Amino acid sequence: MSVETYLLLSAAGFIVGTIGVLTRRNAIIVFMAIELMLNSVNLSLVTFSAYLGDATGQILVFFVMCVAAAEAAVGLAIVIALFRNKQTVNLDEINILKW
Amino acid sequence: MSFETTFSYLLGGVFLASAILVVTRRNPVIAALYLVLNLFTLAGLYLTLHAQFIAVIQVLVYAGAIMVLFLFVIMLLNLGDEQRLKERLSLKKLIAVGLSVGLLLQLIYIVGYLDVTLPEGKLSQGVEIGTVEYIGKKLFTEFLFPFEVTGIILLVAIVGAVILAKKRLD
Numbered sequence: 001m002s003v004e005t006y007l008l009l010s011a012a013g014f015i016v017g018t019i020g021v022l023t024r025r026n027a028i029i030v031f032m033a034i035e036l037m038l039n040s041v042n043l044s045l046v047t048f049s050a051y052l053g054d055a056t057g058q059i060l061v062f063f064v065m066c067v068a069a070a071e072a073a074v075g076l077a078i079v080i081a082l083f084r085n086k087q088t089v090n091l092d093e094i095n096i097l098k099w
Numbered sequence: 100m101s102f103e104t105t106f107s108y109l110l111g112g113v114f115l116a117s118a119i120l121v122v123t124r125r126n127p128v129i130a131a132l133y134l135v136l137n138l139f140t141l142a143g144l145y146l147t148l149h150a151q152f153i154a155v156i157q158v159l160v161y162a163g164a165i166m167v168l169f170l171f172v173i174m175l176l177n178l179g180d181e182q183r184l185k186e187r188l189s190l191k192k193l194i195a196v197g198l199s200v201g202l203l204l205q206l207i208y209i210v211g212y213l214d215v216t217l218p219e220g221k222l223s224q225g226v227e228i229g230t231v232e233y234i235g236k237k238l239f240t241e242f243l244f245p246f247e248v249t250g251i252i253l254l255v256a257i258v259g260a261v262i263l264a265k266k267r268l269d
Contacts, residue, residue, distance in 0.1 A: 001107045004210050006148070009111045011206035013118050015199050020122035022195035028127045028173055032134050035165065036118055039141055042153075050148040055228040055237050058153050062238070065160050066249045070256030072165045076172045077263035083176050 006047040013040030027079050027089040031072065038068045107147040114140040127173045131166060138162050150229040 013036060020033030042061045049057025083089055117137040124130040138161040145154035227233060238246055 001104060001111065001147070005111070006144070007210045008207060009114060009144075011203060011210065012115055015203040015206070016115070016118040016122055018199045018202070019196055022199065023192045024122065026127060028169065028176075029122070029124075029130050032121055032127075032130055032169065035134065035161070036121060036137065039138065039161070040118075043141060043144060046145055046148050046150045046153055049228070050150060053228060055234055058150055058229060058234055059237055059242050061150075061153050062156065062234070063245060063249060065156060066253060069160060069165060070252050072168055073256050073260040074263065076168055077260040079172060080175070080264045089176065 003047055003051045007044055010040045010044040010047065013037075013043065025091050027082070027091055027094070028076075030091065031075050031079070034075075035068065035072065038064060103147060107144065110140045110143045110147065114144065128170070131169050131173060134169070135162055135166050138166070148229075152229055152231045152234045 017033045017035075017037035017040060020036065021030055024030055024033065042064055045057045045061050045064070049055060049061075079089060082094055086094060088094070114137060117133045117140065120133040121130045121137060124133065138157060142154040142157040142162075145151075145157060
């Protein structure tokens with residue numbers, strides 16, 4: 001595949017993730033959509049890294065993965081704490097920070 | 100069309116289809132399993148780009164660790180009644196989808212039609228830059244400080260997750 005094809009694939013994956021974040025109300029599926037978006041960005045980073053023959057893009061992917069792992073751990077802990085307090089993962093019902 | 104090209108197109112198709120399925124499935128467990136498929140196809144795509152190290156890390160970290168965490172949480176919360184979480188089609192959601200598709204069209208325009216002149220490069224020349232040896236050397240010399248900071252980030256995340264998920268928050 002050409003570099004454009006990889007970039008289009010990455011863009012499409014990112015948009016699918018965006019739609020998931022914006023439309024779904026289940027907090028866990030929203031998290032999965034965020035992972036989808038991070039992974040799509042990683043794909044374009046690796047594409048440019050392979051295209052330019054420079055490993056810096058792949059090292060950036062390594063750091064993005066570390067941050068994604070940290071984000072997943074903390075995010076799921078927040079989901080558990082919220083579920084313990086409100087017995088729901090529906091984001092429409094979690095509005096305690098709403099002014 | 101060579102075998103590699105066919106294979107990468109196949110992987111791309113599965114990548115996109117599983118991504119859409121993750122977002123549209125109602126049952127979170129099924130969505131998580133499609134996300135595992137999505138992550139594996141992404142690892143395959145990395146292999147077609149000659150990024151072996153990243154492909155292995157992708158399978159280890161995402162499919163191995165993060166997805167197990169997701170499945171544990173889904174089963175721990177025991178989200179039995181999915182009827183209450185019924186997704187309603189509202190104007191807000193239609194606007195969100197419309198805006199996202201608009202963004203996708205812009206991205207397609209940028210990548211496909213704008214004829215951005217990328218610097219000279221070839222997709223197949225990266226055979227030796229994706230190896231563990233090359234990336235390890237870079238990581239422990241040029242990128243040593245960010246690497247150390249990564250360790251602190253992970254430590255903070257562990258402590259934060261433990262404190263947040265504790266029974267009593269006082």
